[in-house]
Amino acid sequence: xxxxxxxxxxxxxxxxxxxxxxxxxxxxxxxxxxxxxxxxxxxxxxxxxxxxxxxxxxxxxxxxxxxxxxxxxxxxxxxxxxxxxxxxxxxxxxxxxxxxxxxxxxxxxxxxxxxxxxxxxxxxxxxxxxxxxxxxxxxxxxxxxxxxxxxxxxxxxxxxxxxxxxxxxxxxxxxxxxxxxxxxxxxxxxxxxxxxxxxxxxxxxxxxxxxxxxxxxxxxxxxxxxxxxxxxxxxxxxxxxxxx
Numbered sequence: 485x486x487x488x489x490x491x492x493x494x495x496x497x498x499x500x501x502x503x504x505x506x507x508x509x510x511x512x513x514x515x516x517x518x519x520x521x522x523x524x525x526x527x528x529x530x531x532x533x534x535x536x537x538x539x540x541x542x543x544x545x546x547x548x549x550x551x552x553x554x555x556x557x558x559x560x561x562x563x564x565x566x567x568x569x570x571x572x573x574x575x576x577x578x579x580x581x582x583x584x585x586x587x588x589x590x591x592x593x594x595x596x597x598x599x600x601x602x603x604x605x606x607x608x609x610x611x612x613x614x615x616x617x618x619x620x621x622x623x624x625x626x627x628x629x630x631x632x633x634x635x636x637x638x639x640x641x642x643x644x645x646x647x648x649x650x651x652x653x654x655x656x657x658x659x660x661x662x663x664x665x666x667x668x669x670x671x672x673x674x675x676x677x678x679x680x681x682x683x684x685x686x687x688x689x690x691x692x693x694x695x696x697x698x699x700x701x702x703x704x705x706x707x708x709x710x711x712x713x714x715x716x717x718x719x720x721x722x723x724x725x726x727x728x
Contacts, residue, residue, distance in 0.1 A: 670688075
């Protein structure tokens with residue numbers, strides 16, 4: 485259940501699949517106005533048609549040059565902005581350290597991410613209220629030899645949001661800065677044949693929505709993944725290198 489009955493204006497960057505799409509559906513079903521972005525117009529149209537009047541769309545790629553222009557247009561369509569969720573991301577394995585794949589990962593998970601969330605932070609500061617969340621990853625806690633750019637980019641996201649959370653406290657602003665670090669969620673992004681504690685998609689989306697409503701600074705999905713995060717951080721390198 486969504487935390488309250490107040491209608492909110494929410495924008496989800498990367499809302500055509502996975503966690504972003506499920507969150508959009510849950511928010512819209514609860515009566516909120518939701519704006520979603522994505523690269524595939526056919527998927528945007530499909531979701532918009534499922535929730536007429538509740539879901540608005542803008543088609544663009546976060547690695548392009550129109551991020552802020554398109555976001556501004558979407559805010560006009562939704563009639564305002566209370567919550568922004570950055571769910572756009574790429575997480576492919578790069579065993580051979582493929583440059584094109586690593587570059588795309590950084591362009592999406594770092595450059596696209598920071599341009600949008602930097603802008604949103606200042607938007608909310610000027611507005612005086614709001615919340616912003618990023619779907620980071622448990623991979624943010626340590627490097628991973630199978631996907632170096634992915635784990636590094638997620639560490640960038642988590643550290644950036646921690647810095648913004650500190651900044652809001654120093655500025656004495658009531659702006660929610662929420663960093664979500666999921667473990668394995670049942671989506672196409674969850675790769676590998678040794679997955680464990682796989683969280684059903686709807687359960688993950690609901691936990692994230694509740695965490696945003698409560699303005700949690702850090703949220704693990706599911707909650708027990710905090711134990712994995714601690715183990716990752718405190719395992720010495722000589723041991724971690726055997727599994728990382």
